[in-house]
Amino acid sequence: MKRIYLSGPMTGMPGLNFPAFNAAASALRSAGHDVVNPAEINADTDISWEECLRADIKALCDCDTIAMLPGWENSKGAHLEVHVAHRLGIKVVRIEDISGGLLDA
Numbered sequence: 819m820k821r822i823y824l825s826g827p828m829t830g831m832p833g834l835n836f837p838a839f840n841a842a843a844s845a846l847r848s849a850g851h852d853v854v855n856p857a858e859i860n861a862d863t864d865i866s867w868e869e870c871l872r873a874d875i876k877a878l879c880d881c882d883t884i885a886m887l888p889g890w891e892n893s894k895g896a897h898l899e900v901h902v903a904h905r906l907g908i909k910v911v912r913i914e915d916i917s918g919g920l921l922d923a
Contacts, residue, residue, distance in 0.1 A: 822846060822916070823854045823878045823908075825899045826887025828870075834863060838887055842913055846885075851916075854881055871895050875902060883909045885916055 824842055828834045839857035846853045854877045860870040874895070878884060884903045890896040903910050 820882040821852045821854060821880065823881040823884045823899070823903075824856060824887060824913070825878075825884050825890055825893075825896045826913075827889040827893040827896060828856070829867065829893065829895070831889075835887075835889075842885070842887060846916070854878070867895070871898065874899065878902060878908070879906065881908060883911060883916075885911055885913045887913050 824839055826835060826838065828836075828839075834857070836857040839855055843853045843855040843858070856870070856874045856877070859873050859877055875898075878899055879902075884899060886896065886900070890900075900910055902908075
């Protein structure tokens with residue numbers, strides 16, 4: 819895998835689920851992956867959901883893979899990201915499939 823975009827639920831989650839995104843990014847980077855983390859892209863939590871999603875979709879377009887965090891099925895933004903990934907030929911995987919226990923530590 820070349821460049822991995824993380825996708826998952828944020829809205830309505832404690833701390834916008836940033837701890838889960840940051841843990842996944844850290845584990846994957848430690849394993850040598852190039853990771854795009856929306857929690858880093860959207861560190862300013864005062865901007866609108868639409869502004870965040872615009873920045874996220876732009877970043878996703880430069881990735882080879884999108885890794886879905888648990889609970890993504892309940893996120894309208896993650897659903898849109900998966901749809902875009904499918905249409906652009908970006909590989910869609912579950913984070914568990916590439917982290918191989920890295921996140922269990």
